[in-house]
Amino acid sequence: MSHLASLGIQTLTLDVLSSSSIAECVFQVPSLDILVNNAGAMYASPISDISIPKAKELFDLNVWSYLAVTQGFLPLLLKSEGIIANHTSVVSVLALPWQATYNASKAAMAMYSDTLRLELAPFGVRVVDLKSGLANTNMGSGNTWVLPKGSLYEVAKERVERAMSGKDFAKDAVPMETWASDVVGDLLRGSTPKVVWRGGSAYFISWLVMLPSWITDGMVMKITGLDVIAKAVAGQK
Numbered sequence: 061m062s063h064l065a066s067l068g069i070q071t072l073t074l075d076v077l078s079s080s081s082i083a084e085c086v087f088q089v090p091s092l093d094i095l096v097n098n099a100g101a102m103y104a105s106p107i108s109d110i111s112i113p114k115a116k117e118l119f120d121l122n123v124w125s126y127l128a129v130t131q132g133f134l135p136l137l138l139k140s141e142g143i144i145a146n147h148t149s150v151v152s153v154l155a156l157p158w159q160a161t162y163n164a165s166k167a168a169m170a171m172y173s174d175t176l177r178l179e180l181a182p183f184g185v186r187v188v189d190l191k192s193g194l195a196n197t198n199m200g201s202g203n204t205w206v207l208p209k210g211s212l213y214e215v216a217k218e219r220v221e222r223a224m225s226g227k228d229f230a231k232d233a234v235p236m237e238t239w240a241s242d243v244v245g246d247l248l249r250g251s252t253p254k255v256v257w258r259g260g261s262a263y264f265i266s267w268l269v270m271l272p273s274w275i276t277d278g279m280v281m282k283i284t285g286l287d288v289i290a291k292a293v294a295g296q297k
Contacts, residue, residue: 077125094145148190149163188246
């Protein structure tokens with residue numbers, strides 16, 4: 061992030077999982093107009109194979125850190141009557157197989173965000189849910205998701221692991237710069253939106269989730285390989 065200095069941007073160290081780090085960062089910030097809670101990680105696994113400790117770690121980062129950082133900076137935001145933007149995801153409203161823990165963490169944060177919007181409205185602080193779609197980020201880099209031995213889904217191991225990798229969605233991702241520019245425009249416009257749908261497929265999904273479940277279920281099963289699983293299981297009977 062050193063290149064940001066040449067743009068006149070000051071960076072501060074912040075470990076969102078550390079209360080002391082949050083407090084130190086707050087101490088160094090004299091005023092604040094917009095807080096963007098953006099930290100996050102991915103975890104892909106069928107629900108039947110989920111590691112509960114790993115799932116709890118994901119919630120620590122994707123949910124509880126947002127609340128801790130928000131509480132820390134809230135006094136500054138109350139003074140400025142600023143904006144809190146919480147980065148959730150389109151999967152907070154779309155059940156996408158193989159990443160239930162991630163989906164659930166984003167759904168939890170979306171509900172916290174919407175409730176916080178109501179609770180802070182009397183104080184002039186606006187809260188925005190960033191329901192982002194696909195963007196070219198490094199969030200999933202370095203992760204190789206594999207099915208454990210004995211998984212229910214070994215009948216289509218290769219197809220499921222490909223779906224877990226997210227490679228099939230890469231073609232629809234937008235550049236980070238495009239996503240960021242669009243979101244900044246949304247946040248700074250005259251009327252602050254409650255929800256922002258940006259990123260690859262975000263607008264499409266915002267409409268998709270309003271359709272009957274038999275339509276969305278069929279589409280989701282096809283793009284995540286569950287249709288292959290269903291055929292394989294039926295063939296074993």
